[in-house]
Amino acid sequence: MFRRIPKPLIALIGMMLITPQIWATTVLEMNLAALTDKSDRIFLGTVLDVSEVSVEAGGGTLTGIKYRLRVDEDFMGNVATVKGQKIAEVTMLGSLKQYHSGRTPIAGFPRLEIGKDYLLMVAPEGPLGLTTTMGLNQGTFSVYADPATRETMARNGFNNASLFKGMSGNYPDSGPISYDSLAGAIRSELGN
Numbered sequence: 501m502f503r504r505i506p507k508p509l510i511a512l513i514g515m516m517l518i519t520p521q522i523w524a525t526t527v528l529e530m531n532l533a534a535l536t537d538k539s540d541r542i543f544l545g546t547v548l549d550v551s552e553v554s555v556e557a558g559g560g561t562l563t564g565i566k567y568r569l570r571v572d573e574d575f576m577g578n579v580a581t582v583k584g585q586k587i588a589e590v591t592m593l594g595s596l597k598q599y600h601s602g603r604t605p606i607a608g609f610p611r612l613e614i615g616k617d618y619l620l621m622v623a624p625e626g627p628l629g630l631t632t633t634m635g636l637n638q639g640t641f642s643v644y645a646d647p648a649t650r651e652t653m654a655r656n657g658f659n660n661a662s663l664f665k666g667m668s669g670n671y672p673d674s675g676p677i678s679y680d681s682l683a684g685a686i687r688s689e690l691g692n
Contacts, residue, residue: 557628592609
């Protein structure tokens with residue numbers, strides 16, 4: 501037996517599947533100040549687990565990807581403590597089939613890998629409990645050790661392009677930035 505799904509929801513899903521390139525080109529460019537201001541949660545964490553969940557929407561069901569992360573540094577927002585460890589969960593649109601194939605439901609959506617470290621600037625959850633990072637890959641920073649210097653670096657999905665545009669300070673136009681510099685800029689924006 502089929503469930504009846506509203507036509508507007510079918511149209512939206514169809515647009516996302518047929519023309520993913522359009523979504524990638526219509527993301528609003530935001531600098532660090534805007535990303536920080538609009539975020540609901542900001543934290544540095546390591547992806548522990550990825551699972552698929554079902555979300556009821558308009559009489560039908562959507563699939564979501566739930567990322568479970570161990571939080572190493574919490575800048576803002578609520579983070580749960582489980583057995584003495586800070587844990588955050590972020591549920592985004594998608595399926596495990598897409599995840600394992602390396603695809604995302606919409607171009608520009610973040611795809612977080614198990615065992616990797618990320619600084620995430622998470623958008624407020626929608627009414628279905630789904631969210632993503634602010635500006636999609638703009639608010640998703642891979643955090644890694646530079647092989648040459650061993651310094652901890654951070655780079656978002658747009659190679660930090662325009663991340664500090666219009667902001668005062670001595671920041672690069674693009675490219676990786678030290679994690680300490682990024683964390684300090686976020687703390688400054690938050691008034692910490």
